[in-house]
Amino acid sequence: MADQVATTPAFLKWFKTKKGAAMIEQVWAENPIFRQILGICSALAVTNLLRNTLIMCVALIFVNVCANMIISAIREFTPRRTRMITQVLIIATFVIIVDLMIKAFAYEASKQMGAYVGLIITNCIIMGRAEAFASKNTVSMTFWDALGSGLGYSVVLIAVALIREPLGFGTLFGYRILPETPIFQWQLMVLPPGAFICLGLLVWIGRSLIPEKEEAAAP
Amino acid sequence: MKERLYVVGFMIVLGLVAAIVLTAANALFKPLYEANKEREAKGNVLIALGIEGWDKTRVKTATMETIKTAFDEHIEEVTVEITLGDGAGATTKPVTFYKGFSAKPHTDETFIGYAFLITGAGFWDRISGYLAVDPAVEKVIGITFYEDNETPGLGHKINEPEWQRLWLGRSIFKLGTDKPWIGIVPPGTALKSNEVHAISGATETSGALQKFANSQLAEFVIAVRKHTGKSPSE
Numbered sequence: 279m280a281d282q283v284a285t286t287p288a289f290l291k292w293f294k295t296k297k298g299a300a301m302i303e304q305v306w307a308e309n310p311i312f313r314q315i316l317g318i319c320s321a322l323a324v325t326n327l328l329r330n331t332l333i334m335c336v337a338l339i340f341v342n343v344c345a346n347m348i349i350s351a352i353r354e355f356t357p358r359r360t361r362m363i364t365q366v367l368i369i370a371t372f373v374i375i376v377d378l379m380i381k382a383f384a385y386e387a388s389k390q391m392g393a394y395v396g397l398i399i400t401n402c403i404i405m406g407r408a409e410a411f412a413s414k415n416t417v418s419m420t421f422w423d424a425l426g427s428g429l430g431y432s433v434v435l436i437a438v439a440l441i442r443e444p445l446g447f448g449t450l451f452g453y454r455i456l457p458e459t460p461i462f463q464w465q466l467m468v469l470p471p472g473a474f475i476c477l478g479l480l481v482w483i484g485r486s487l488i489p490e491k492e493e494a495a496a497p
Numbered sequence: 498m499k500e501r502l503y504v505v506g507f508m509i510v511l512g513l514v515a516a517i518v519l520t521a522a523n524a525l526f527k528p529l530y531e532a533n534k535e536r537e538a539k540g541n542v543l544i545a546l547g548i549e550g551w552d553k554t555r556v557k558t559a560t561m562e563t564i565k566t567a568f569d570e571h572i573e574e575v576t577v578e579i580t581l582g583d584g585a586g587a588t589t590k591p592v593t594f595y596k597g598f599s600a601k602p603h604t605d606e607t608f609i610g611y612a613f614l615i616t617g618a619g620f621w622d623r624i625s626g627y628l629a630v631d632p633a634v635e636k637v638i639g640i641t642f643y644e645d646n647e648t649p650g651l652g653h654k655i656n657e658p659e660w661q662r663l664w665l666g667r668s669i670f671k672l673g674t675d676k677p678w679i680g681i682v683p684p685g686t687a688l689k690s691n692e693v694h695a696i697s698g699a700t701e702t703s704g705a706l707q708k709f710a711n712s713q714l715a716e717f718v719i720a721v722r723k724h725t726g727k728s729p730s731e
Binding site: 326 | 500503504507508511512515518519522523525526527529530533534537557622644646648649650
Protein backbone atom coordinates (compact mmCIF):
# COMPACT_ATOMS: atom_id res chain seq x y z
CA MET A 279 0.00 0.00 0.00
CA ALA A 280 2.71 2.44 0.96
CA ASP A 281 4.42 1.90 -2.39
CA GLN A 282 1.24 2.66 -4.27
CA VAL A 283 0.71 5.96 -2.49
CA ALA A 284 4.29 6.94 -3.14
CA THR A 285 3.99 6.41 -6.91
CA THR A 286 0.70 8.34 -7.21
CA PRO A 287 1.37 11.85 -8.54
CA ALA A 288 0.34 14.69 -6.26
CA PHE A 289 -2.43 16.01 -8.53
CA LEU A 290 -4.00 12.55 -8.63
CA LYS A 291 -3.92 12.34 -4.86
CA TRP A 292 -6.11 15.44 -4.74
CA PHE A 293 -8.91 13.46 -6.39
CA LYS A 294 -8.83 11.09 -3.43
CA THR A 295 -9.66 13.93 -1.02
CA LYS A 296 -13.23 14.60 -0.01
CA LYS A 297 -13.54 17.61 -2.30
CA GLY A 298 -11.93 15.91 -5.26
CA ALA A 299 -14.11 12.85 -4.81
CA ALA A 300 -17.26 15.01 -4.66
CA MET A 301 -16.31 16.56 -7.98
CA ILE A 302 -15.27 13.36 -9.74
CA GLU A 303 -18.41 11.61 -8.61
CA GLN A 304 -20.51 14.23 -10.43
CA VAL A 305 -18.41 14.05 -13.58
CA TRP A 306 -18.41 10.28 -13.86
CA ALA A 307 -20.21 7.90 -11.49
CA GLU A 308 -23.15 10.26 -10.88
CA ASN A 309 -22.94 12.10 -14.21
CA PRO A 310 -26.14 14.19 -14.34
CA ILE A 311 -26.96 13.22 -17.91
CA PHE A 312 -25.77 9.60 -18.05
CA ARG A 313 -26.87 8.54 -14.62
CA GLN A 314 -29.73 10.85 -13.79
CA ILE A 315 -30.95 11.90 -17.29
CA LEU A 316 -31.18 15.50 -16.09
CA GLY A 317 -30.83 18.69 -18.11
CA ILE A 318 -31.32 17.05 -21.47
CA CYS A 319 -33.57 19.84 -22.81
CA SER A 320 -30.62 22.08 -23.57
CA ALA A 321 -28.50 19.03 -24.39
CA LEU A 322 -30.83 18.44 -27.32
CA ALA A 323 -31.28 22.04 -28.33
CA VAL A 324 -27.84 23.64 -28.60
CA THR A 325 -25.58 20.73 -29.55
CA ASN A 326 -25.66 21.06 -33.35
CA LEU A 327 -22.80 23.59 -33.27
CA LEU A 328 -19.74 23.10 -31.10
CA ARG A 329 -19.26 26.82 -30.49
CA ASN A 330 -22.80 27.26 -29.12
CA THR A 331 -22.36 24.11 -27.07
CA LEU A 332 -19.23 25.48 -25.40
CA ILE A 333 -20.93 28.78 -24.61
CA MET A 334 -23.86 26.87 -23.12
CA CYS A 335 -21.51 24.72 -21.01
CA VAL A 336 -19.60 27.73 -19.68
CA ALA A 337 -22.90 29.49 -18.92
CA LEU A 338 -24.25 26.46 -17.08
CA ILE A 339 -21.07 25.94 -15.07
CA PHE A 340 -21.02 29.62 -14.13
CA VAL A 341 -24.66 29.62 -12.98
CA ASN A 342 -24.33 26.25 -11.28
CA VAL A 343 -21.25 27.21 -9.29
CA CYS A 344 -22.28 30.79 -8.38
CA ALA A 345 -25.90 30.04 -7.53
CA ASN A 346 -25.12 26.94 -5.50
CA MET A 347 -22.32 28.62 -3.55
CA ILE A 348 -24.69 31.42 -2.54
CA ILE A 349 -27.45 28.93 -1.71
CA SER A 350 -24.93 27.08 0.45
CA ALA A 351 -23.68 30.30 2.09
CA ILE A 352 -27.15 31.37 3.19
CA ARG A 353 -28.41 27.87 4.01
CA GLU A 354 -28.40 28.56 7.76
CA PHE A 355 -30.60 31.64 7.34
CA THR A 356 -32.98 30.29 4.70
CA PRO A 357 -36.39 29.48 6.14
CA ARG A 358 -37.24 25.88 5.29
CA ARG A 359 -40.64 26.78 3.90
CA THR A 360 -39.32 29.20 1.30
CA ARG A 361 -36.28 27.07 0.48
CA MET A 362 -37.28 26.29 -3.11
CA ILE A 363 -38.36 29.80 -4.06
CA THR A 364 -35.13 31.15 -2.60
CA GLN A 365 -33.13 28.74 -4.76
CA VAL A 366 -35.08 29.61 -7.91
CA LEU A 367 -34.67 33.33 -7.27
CA ILE A 368 -30.90 33.02 -6.88
CA ILE A 369 -30.57 30.75 -9.93
CA ALA A 370 -32.75 33.06 -12.05
CA THR A 371 -30.67 36.09 -11.10
CA PHE A 372 -27.48 34.44 -12.33
CA VAL A 373 -29.15 33.17 -15.49
CA ILE A 374 -30.31 36.67 -16.41
CA ILE A 375 -26.78 37.99 -15.85
CA VAL A 376 -25.37 35.26 -18.09
CA ASP A 377 -28.00 35.93 -20.74
CA LEU A 378 -27.13 39.63 -20.77
CA MET A 379 -23.42 38.82 -20.98
CA ILE A 380 -23.88 36.45 -23.93
CA LYS A 381 -25.97 39.07 -25.73
CA ALA A 382 -23.27 41.67 -25.10
CA PHE A 383 -20.17 39.60 -25.91
CA ALA A 384 -21.32 36.72 -28.14
CA TYR A 385 -24.14 38.29 -30.08
CA GLU A 386 -24.20 35.82 -32.98
CA ALA A 387 -24.35 32.83 -30.66
CA SER A 388 -27.05 34.48 -28.55
CA LYS A 389 -29.27 34.74 -31.60
CA GLN A 390 -28.83 31.05 -32.40
CA MET A 391 -29.32 29.89 -28.83
CA GLY A 392 -32.45 31.97 -28.42
CA ALA A 393 -34.52 30.94 -25.44
CA TYR A 394 -32.27 28.13 -24.27
CA VAL A 395 -30.00 30.36 -22.21
CA GLY A 396 -33.03 31.61 -20.29
CA LEU A 397 -34.15 28.03 -19.85
CA ILE A 398 -31.04 27.31 -17.74
CA ILE A 399 -33.28 28.58 -14.91
CA THR A 400 -35.29 25.39 -15.11
CA ASN A 401 -32.30 23.14 -15.71
CA CYS A 402 -32.80 20.22 -13.37
CA ILE A 403 -29.07 19.84 -12.75
CA ILE A 404 -28.86 23.18 -10.97
CA MET A 405 -32.13 22.76 -9.10
CA GLY A 406 -31.20 19.19 -8.23
CA ARG A 407 -27.74 20.03 -6.86
CA ALA A 408 -29.14 23.04 -4.97
CA GLU A 409 -31.69 20.90 -3.17
CA ALA A 410 -29.64 17.73 -2.78
CA PHE A 411 -26.22 19.19 -2.00
CA ALA A 412 -25.83 22.97 -1.63
CA SER A 413 -28.59 23.35 0.96
CA LYS A 414 -26.82 20.81 3.21
CA ASN A 415 -23.08 21.32 2.66
CA THR A 416 -20.36 23.91 3.15
CA VAL A 417 -19.54 26.52 0.51
CA SER A 418 -16.22 24.97 -0.45
CA MET A 419 -17.67 21.47 -0.80
CA THR A 420 -20.53 22.95 -2.84
CA PHE A 421 -18.04 24.61 -5.17
CA TRP A 422 -16.47 21.28 -6.10
CA ASP A 423 -19.79 19.50 -6.36
CA ALA A 424 -21.27 22.20 -8.62
CA LEU A 425 -18.13 22.33 -10.74
CA GLY A 426 -18.27 18.56 -11.08
CA SER A 427 -21.91 18.39 -12.14
CA GLY A 428 -21.34 21.27 -14.56
CA LEU A 429 -18.36 19.47 -16.05
CA GLY A 430 -20.28 16.20 -16.20
CA TYR A 431 -22.99 17.94 -18.20
CA SER A 432 -20.41 19.63 -20.42
CA VAL A 433 -18.54 16.42 -21.24
CA VAL A 434 -21.71 14.81 -22.59
CA LEU A 435 -22.85 17.91 -24.47
CA ILE A 436 -19.48 18.33 -26.14
CA ALA A 437 -19.50 14.65 -27.11
CA VAL A 438 -22.94 15.06 -28.72
CA ALA A 439 -21.81 18.23 -30.52
CA LEU A 440 -18.68 16.47 -31.79
CA ILE A 441 -20.96 13.98 -33.53
CA ARG A 442 -23.69 16.36 -34.67
CA GLU A 443 -21.76 19.27 -36.14
CA PRO A 444 -19.56 17.24 -38.53
CA LEU A 445 -22.40 14.99 -39.64
CA GLY A 446 -24.98 17.76 -39.86
CA PHE A 447 -23.02 20.66 -41.32
CA GLY A 448 -19.74 19.04 -42.36
CA THR A 449 -17.88 21.49 -40.13
CA LEU A 450 -16.17 21.52 -36.76
CA PHE A 451 -16.07 24.79 -34.81
CA GLY A 452 -17.28 26.42 -38.02
CA TYR A 453 -14.30 25.12 -40.03
CA ARG A 454 -15.12 22.82 -42.92
CA ILE A 455 -13.75 19.33 -42.36
CA LEU A 456 -15.94 17.36 -44.78
CA PRO A 457 -16.67 18.21 -48.45
CA GLU A 458 -19.67 20.46 -48.98
CA THR A 459 -21.98 17.91 -50.57
CA PRO A 460 -25.47 16.81 -49.54
CA ILE A 461 -24.05 13.45 -48.40
CA PHE A 462 -22.19 15.19 -45.59
CA GLN A 463 -25.07 17.45 -44.63
CA TRP A 464 -27.28 15.08 -42.80
CA GLN A 465 -30.42 17.01 -41.97
CA LEU A 466 -31.39 14.65 -39.17
CA MET A 467 -28.24 15.57 -37.19
CA VAL A 468 -29.03 19.28 -37.41
CA LEU A 469 -32.52 18.83 -36.00
CA PRO A 470 -33.36 17.79 -32.41
CA PRO A 471 -34.16 14.13 -33.31
CA GLY A 472 -30.49 13.72 -34.23
CA ALA A 473 -29.61 14.75 -30.69
CA PHE A 474 -32.02 12.20 -29.28
CA ILE A 475 -30.29 9.44 -31.21
CA CYS A 476 -26.76 10.60 -30.30
CA LEU A 477 -27.68 11.10 -26.67
CA GLY A 478 -29.43 7.74 -26.49
CA LEU A 479 -26.37 5.98 -27.86
CA LEU A 480 -24.04 7.89 -25.54
CA VAL A 481 -26.16 7.13 -22.48
CA TRP A 482 -26.16 3.46 -23.47
CA ILE A 483 -22.37 3.44 -23.83
CA GLY A 484 -21.89 5.56 -20.72
CA ARG A 485 -24.10 3.39 -18.57
CA SER A 486 -22.40 0.22 -19.65
CA LEU A 487 -19.01 1.72 -18.74
CA ILE A 488 -19.97 3.30 -15.42
CA PRO A 489 -20.03 0.56 -12.77
CA GLU A 490 -23.48 -0.04 -11.35
CA LYS A 491 -23.65 0.66 -7.66
CA GLU A 492 -26.77 2.28 -6.33
CA GLU A 493 -29.05 1.00 -9.04
CA ALA A 494 -29.91 -2.08 -7.02
CA ALA A 495 -30.86 0.01 -3.99
CA ALA A 496 -33.29 2.11 -6.00
CA PRO A 497 -36.90 1.00 -5.84
CA MET B 498 -45.73 34.92 14.43
CA LYS B 499 -42.10 35.86 14.79
CA GLU B 500 -41.10 33.08 12.44
CA ARG B 501 -43.59 34.25 9.80
CA LEU B 502 -42.23 37.78 9.95
CA TYR B 503 -38.74 36.39 9.55
CA VAL B 504 -39.79 34.52 6.39
CA VAL B 505 -41.38 37.64 4.89
CA GLY B 506 -38.40 39.77 5.84
CA PHE B 507 -35.96 37.24 4.42
CA MET B 508 -37.74 37.12 1.08
CA ILE B 509 -37.98 40.92 0.86
CA VAL B 510 -34.26 41.33 1.53
CA LEU B 511 -33.38 38.58 -0.95
CA GLY B 512 -35.68 40.08 -3.57
CA LEU B 513 -34.14 43.52 -3.09
CA VAL B 514 -30.60 42.18 -3.38
CA ALA B 515 -31.52 40.31 -6.57
CA ALA B 516 -33.19 43.42 -8.00
CA ILE B 517 -30.14 45.57 -7.28
CA VAL B 518 -27.77 43.04 -8.81
CA LEU B 519 -29.92 42.73 -11.94
CA THR B 520 -30.31 46.47 -12.35
CA ALA B 521 -26.55 46.83 -12.19
CA ALA B 522 -26.00 44.00 -14.69
CA ASN B 523 -28.55 45.52 -17.02
CA ALA B 524 -26.95 48.95 -16.84
CA LEU B 525 -23.59 47.35 -17.53
CA PHE B 526 -24.46 45.04 -20.43
CA LYS B 527 -27.57 46.51 -22.11
CA PRO B 528 -25.65 49.27 -23.96
CA LEU B 529 -23.31 46.64 -25.42
CA TYR B 530 -26.26 44.55 -26.55
CA GLU B 531 -28.01 47.56 -28.08
CA ALA B 532 -24.79 48.49 -29.86
CA ASN B 533 -24.55 44.96 -31.28
CA LYS B 534 -28.07 45.24 -32.62
CA GLU B 535 -27.48 48.66 -34.14
CA ARG B 536 -24.20 47.55 -35.70
CA GLU B 537 -25.92 44.58 -37.26
CA ALA B 538 -28.86 46.61 -38.60
CA LYS B 539 -26.58 49.25 -40.13
CA GLY B 540 -24.24 46.63 -41.53
CA ASN B 541 -27.11 44.81 -43.20
CA VAL B 542 -28.30 47.98 -44.92
CA LEU B 543 -24.81 48.14 -46.47
CA ILE B 544 -25.08 44.47 -47.51
CA ALA B 545 -28.58 44.82 -49.01
CA LEU B 546 -27.49 47.76 -51.13
CA GLY B 547 -24.39 45.88 -52.26
CA ILE B 548 -21.97 48.53 -50.99
CA GLU B 549 -18.56 47.39 -52.16
CA GLY B 550 -16.55 45.41 -49.65
CA TRP B 551 -19.41 44.66 -47.26
CA ASP B 552 -20.61 41.13 -46.63
CA LYS B 553 -21.87 39.08 -43.67
CA THR B 554 -18.40 38.13 -42.45
CA ARG B 555 -17.19 41.72 -42.47
CA VAL B 556 -20.28 42.97 -40.62
CA LYS B 557 -19.77 40.32 -37.93
CA THR B 558 -16.15 41.26 -37.34
CA ALA B 559 -16.12 45.02 -38.03
CA THR B 560 -16.10 47.47 -35.14
CA MET B 561 -18.94 49.88 -34.51
CA GLU B 562 -16.72 52.75 -35.64
CA THR B 563 -15.98 51.17 -39.03
CA ILE B 564 -19.63 50.45 -39.69
CA LYS B 565 -20.72 53.92 -38.62
CA THR B 566 -18.12 55.52 -40.88
CA ALA B 567 -19.19 53.39 -43.86
CA PHE B 568 -22.84 54.06 -43.10
CA ASP B 569 -22.27 57.81 -43.02
CA GLU B 570 -20.33 57.67 -46.25
CA HIS B 571 -22.78 55.57 -48.23
CA ILE B 572 -26.23 55.85 -46.68
CA GLU B 573 -28.85 58.54 -46.21
CA GLU B 574 -31.77 57.76 -43.93
CA VAL B 575 -35.15 59.13 -45.03
CA THR B 576 -38.39 59.05 -43.05
CA VAL B 577 -41.66 59.91 -44.78
CA GLU B 578 -45.14 60.17 -43.26
CA ILE B 579 -47.52 58.22 -45.42
CA THR B 580 -51.31 58.12 -45.36
CA LEU B 581 -52.95 54.72 -45.34
CA GLY B 582 -56.61 54.30 -46.28
CA ASP B 583 -58.76 57.28 -47.13
CA GLY B 584 -61.59 59.38 -45.77
CA ALA B 585 -62.36 59.16 -42.10
CA GLY B 586 -60.45 55.88 -41.65
CA ALA B 587 -57.16 57.30 -42.91
CA THR B 588 -54.13 56.96 -40.66
CA THR B 589 -50.63 58.30 -41.01
CA LYS B 590 -47.55 56.22 -40.46
CA PRO B 591 -43.86 57.06 -40.62
CA VAL B 592 -41.93 54.89 -43.08
CA THR B 593 -38.14 54.84 -43.00
CA PHE B 594 -35.96 53.83 -45.91
CA TYR B 595 -32.31 54.19 -46.81
CA LYS B 596 -30.74 55.70 -49.93
CA GLY B 597 -27.46 54.11 -50.89
CA PHE B 598 -24.61 55.87 -52.68
CA SER B 599 -21.44 54.28 -54.05
CA ALA B 600 -19.35 57.21 -52.78
CA LYS B 601 -19.46 60.80 -51.64
CA PRO B 602 -20.72 63.27 -52.89
CA HIS B 603 -24.25 61.93 -52.92
CA THR B 604 -25.48 62.69 -56.44
CA ASP B 605 -27.64 60.98 -59.06
CA GLU B 606 -24.47 59.50 -60.55
CA THR B 607 -23.44 57.77 -57.34
CA PHE B 608 -26.99 56.79 -56.36
CA ILE B 609 -27.32 53.00 -56.12
CA GLY B 610 -30.87 52.52 -54.88
CA TYR B 611 -33.16 52.25 -51.89
CA ALA B 612 -33.28 49.75 -49.05
CA PHE B 613 -36.02 49.20 -46.49
CA LEU B 614 -36.66 46.94 -43.54
CA ILE B 615 -38.71 43.81 -44.05
CA THR B 616 -39.75 42.18 -40.81
CA GLY B 617 -42.53 39.98 -39.53
CA ALA B 618 -43.47 36.66 -38.04
CA GLY B 619 -41.82 33.68 -39.71
CA PHE B 620 -42.69 30.05 -39.15
CA TRP B 621 -41.00 29.84 -35.75
CA ASP B 622 -39.92 33.32 -34.85
CA ARG B 623 -39.46 36.83 -36.18
CA ILE B 624 -37.64 37.26 -39.49
CA SER B 625 -35.93 40.58 -40.20
CA GLY B 626 -33.90 41.78 -43.14
CA TYR B 627 -33.57 44.44 -45.80
CA LEU B 628 -34.81 44.53 -49.37
CA ALA B 629 -33.09 46.89 -51.82
CA VAL B 630 -34.50 48.24 -55.10
CA ASP B 631 -32.97 50.25 -57.96
CA PRO B 632 -33.21 54.07 -58.19
CA ALA B 633 -36.13 53.83 -60.64
CA VAL B 634 -38.04 51.74 -58.03
CA GLU B 635 -38.67 48.91 -60.50
CA LYS B 636 -36.37 46.00 -59.70
CA VAL B 637 -34.83 44.22 -56.74
CA ILE B 638 -31.10 44.84 -56.37
CA GLY B 639 -30.50 43.00 -53.11
CA ILE B 640 -31.97 41.16 -50.16
CA THR B 641 -30.46 40.12 -46.85
CA PHE B 642 -31.67 38.78 -43.53
CA TYR B 643 -30.11 39.31 -40.13
CA GLU B 644 -32.65 37.75 -37.81
CA ASP B 645 -34.47 34.45 -38.14
CA ASN B 646 -35.00 31.24 -36.27
CA GLU B 647 -36.32 29.12 -39.12
CA THR B 648 -35.72 25.38 -39.42
CA PRO B 649 -32.04 24.75 -40.22
CA GLY B 650 -31.68 23.33 -43.71
CA LEU B 651 -35.19 24.39 -44.72
CA GLY B 652 -36.57 27.84 -43.91
CA HIS B 653 -33.14 28.94 -42.68
CA LYS B 654 -31.95 28.69 -46.30
CA ILE B 655 -33.37 32.19 -46.86
CA ASN B 656 -29.86 33.21 -45.73
CA GLU B 657 -28.10 31.35 -48.53
CA PRO B 658 -26.54 33.55 -51.22
CA GLU B 659 -27.75 31.09 -53.88
CA TRP B 660 -31.35 31.76 -52.94
CA GLN B 661 -30.91 35.49 -52.40
CA ARG B 662 -29.41 35.76 -55.90
CA LEU B 663 -32.74 34.57 -57.35
CA TRP B 664 -34.24 37.88 -56.25
CA LEU B 665 -31.83 40.08 -58.20
CA GLY B 666 -33.44 41.85 -61.14
CA ARG B 667 -36.97 40.67 -60.35
CA SER B 668 -39.67 43.26 -60.90
CA ILE B 669 -41.42 44.61 -57.81
CA PHE B 670 -44.71 45.16 -59.67
CA LYS B 671 -47.24 42.73 -61.11
CA LEU B 672 -46.69 42.71 -64.86
CA GLY B 673 -48.44 45.62 -66.57
CA THR B 674 -49.92 46.97 -63.34
CA ASP B 675 -49.03 49.47 -60.68
CA LYS B 676 -49.52 46.99 -57.82
CA PRO B 677 -46.33 46.28 -55.85
CA TRP B 678 -46.09 42.52 -55.38
CA ILE B 679 -43.27 39.97 -55.35
CA GLY B 680 -44.59 36.44 -55.55
CA ILE B 681 -42.77 33.55 -53.90
CA VAL B 682 -44.05 30.59 -55.89
CA PRO B 683 -43.47 26.84 -55.59
CA PRO B 684 -40.24 25.56 -57.14
CA GLY B 685 -40.72 24.25 -60.66
CA THR B 686 -43.52 26.59 -61.68
CA ALA B 687 -42.94 29.02 -64.56
CA LEU B 688 -41.83 32.41 -63.25
CA LYS B 689 -43.44 35.72 -64.05
CA SER B 690 -41.20 38.82 -64.00
CA ASN B 691 -42.17 39.59 -60.40
CA GLU B 692 -41.77 36.09 -58.97
CA VAL B 693 -39.05 34.01 -57.34
CA HIS B 694 -39.00 30.31 -56.53
CA ALA B 695 -39.60 29.35 -52.91
CA ILE B 696 -37.19 27.09 -51.03
CA SER B 697 -38.46 23.56 -51.43
CA GLY B 698 -39.73 22.23 -48.13
CA ALA B 699 -40.08 25.68 -46.61
CA THR B 700 -43.62 26.51 -47.64
CA GLU B 701 -44.52 28.17 -44.34
CA THR B 702 -41.43 30.36 -44.21
CA SER B 703 -41.91 31.42 -47.84
CA GLY B 704 -45.58 32.20 -47.29
CA ALA B 705 -44.84 34.29 -44.19
CA LEU B 706 -42.03 36.13 -45.95
CA GLN B 707 -44.23 36.85 -48.98
CA LYS B 708 -46.92 38.27 -46.71
CA PHE B 709 -44.90 40.71 -44.64
CA ALA B 710 -42.36 41.64 -47.32
CA ASN B 711 -45.13 42.69 -49.70
CA SER B 712 -46.99 44.68 -47.09
CA GLN B 713 -43.80 46.61 -46.32
CA LEU B 714 -42.96 46.88 -50.02
CA ALA B 715 -46.35 48.53 -50.66
CA GLU B 716 -45.73 51.06 -47.86
CA PHE B 717 -42.24 51.73 -49.15
CA VAL B 718 -43.53 52.42 -52.68
CA ILE B 719 -46.04 54.96 -51.35
CA ALA B 720 -43.34 56.58 -49.21
CA VAL B 721 -40.69 56.74 -51.91
CA ARG B 722 -43.13 58.27 -54.41
CA LYS B 723 -44.04 60.93 -51.90
CA HIS B 724 -40.32 61.50 -51.32
CA THR B 725 -39.39 61.85 -55.01
CA GLY B 726 -42.67 63.46 -56.01
CA LYS B 727 -42.97 61.07 -58.93
CA SER B 728 -46.05 59.13 -59.91
CA PRO B 729 -45.46 55.78 -61.65
CA SER B 730 -46.28 57.14 -65.15
CA GLU B 731 -43.45 59.69 -65.06
